[in-house]
Amino acid sequence: MLAYYDAMADVFKALADPTRRLILDELAERNEQTLFEICGRLTTRHSLSLTRQAISQHLEILEEAGLVRTRREGRYKFHSIDTTPLEPIMSRWLRRTTTKEKGVSE
Amino acid sequence: MLAYYDAMADVFKALADPTRRLILDELAERNEQTLFEICGRLTTRHSLSLTRQAISQHLEILEEAGLVRTRREGRYKFHSIDTTPLEPIMSRWLRRTTTKEKGVSE
DNA sequence: TTGACATGCAAGTAAATGCTTGCCTATTAT
DNA sequence: ATAATAGGCAAGCATTTACTTGCATGTCAA
Structure with a gap:
């Protein structure tokens, strides 16, 4: 399709799952954690x-x-976070057109 | 749970659905589009x-x-993109600990 | 070697998700 | 008024997804 x-x-x-986001939160606070930790x-x-x-x-x-x-x-x-794949997210939808027309009306 | x-x-x-990301791509290129457009x-x-x-x-x-x-x-x-909800995504997992330990080993 | 510990593999299930079909409402043009 | 256009509502279906249960593999200590 x-x-x-x-x-x-x-x-x-x-990133769509809340539990996975929580796991990233944990790893952002402390890296090198095992599955049991x-x-x-x-x-x-x-x-x-x-x-x-x-x-x-x-984790997989x-x-x-x-x-x-x-x-x-x-x-x-040991598991650690890597934030590099997040970087292209922002730049993807940053305005390619002029900033002036950002406002919806007028 | x-x-x-x-x-x-x-x-x-x-953002989890590829079609919705495509829609955002379209709106990032041209705002103020109707559903049919x-x-x-x-x-x-x-x-x-x-x-x-x-x-x-x-769109809903x-x-x-x-x-x-x-x-x-x-x-x-008319539909337009608004990227402001994307901004907290990056800052959420930016290292709260020292940058020095970003590498996984040593 | 034997048992405990850390992890991996796979089938089954219940709920969520994306999409379609069918019908309805509101606005505009003739 | 009537028809065409733009959009909204809701039920039904098929796939995906998250989670569990059960068993298997590999590493380390006694």
Whole structure:
């Protein structure tokens, strides 16, 4: 049905879910967290009761979108936020026409 | 299940759909378009074949998110883009900790 | 090696989402 | 008044999405 390609599709889809935005909030505050750490902090600090697998799936989506980077170390996997995919969002819809006509009427 | 409130939820949901992002692209290029004009341009310029109602529903979602503003004039309703709800997106996840530790390893 | 811990894989389910179809209202032109 | 135009409302359907449950893999300590 869609005959075009949108490079930012994964990023927008990843940001669409409130739990994933919460995860990004957590990582923005402290990077290098494991899956269990993230689960714990979401539960205790945000009263969010989700299974480990649910969080794991969210992290996978965030990682595919490039918003989360991971580093493996033994049996641990550390997650960190990467905000670079967010940068093109703003510039995409910044006015290409004159600023003068920004107001809707007149 | 979600015990918190996210003020930007509507904006992110609105941006999650590729057709709605295309509509914003169109309005960023030319404001003050009617529903029929938007339908026409999506069809001719983007090979997107959706019904008028589908586009109308997308515009409603965009308007509720504050990303589109409308002005009624007789039987016409003109749509324009409003990028102000996008601004908090960037600042939300900008590092609150030191910039030094942005790299994942070391 | 055995058990505990951290994570991964996959099928199933309930709810949300995008889209269509059909009908209705309001404004303008003839 | 009548018809055409621009838009609105709402039910129905198919796909997607988030989440759970159950089991499997890999790493580390005793």
